[in-house]
Amino acid sequence: MFSDCCEPYIIGAKKAPTAEALMRSRYSAYAIHAADYLWATTAPKERKNYSKSAIMDWAKSNQWLKLEILNTTLTVVEFKAYYLDNRLKAQIHHEKSTFHNEDGNWYYVDGEY
Secondary structure, rough: HHHHHHHHHHHHOOOOOOOHHHHHHHHHHHHOHHHHHHHOOOOOHHHHHHHHHHHHHHHHHHHEEEEEEEEOOOEEEEEEEEEEEEOOOOEEEEEEEEEEEOOOEEEEEEEEE
């Protein structure tokens, strides 16, 4: 359930305890258009490669359906995100994301598509 799983991280009530928890909360953030959270949980050194407006545009242009976690390690999460694009065509975003922990906070670094 969203209120138990991801919402506490997105609203800042708790820190994601693992890379997988952060990945799940970032997927939820796309679904609810929480660009500030997505920006804040991107590694500070990588933020120059992203803009909040581009994040928001991509989040809003898709209808997010389901997240499937395929594999996890301490710092890598492989997943498939299922969604409908702006033409309502079914799509699958398959990524192997890398995360790192800095001072007790997990951050998204990058991904292989």
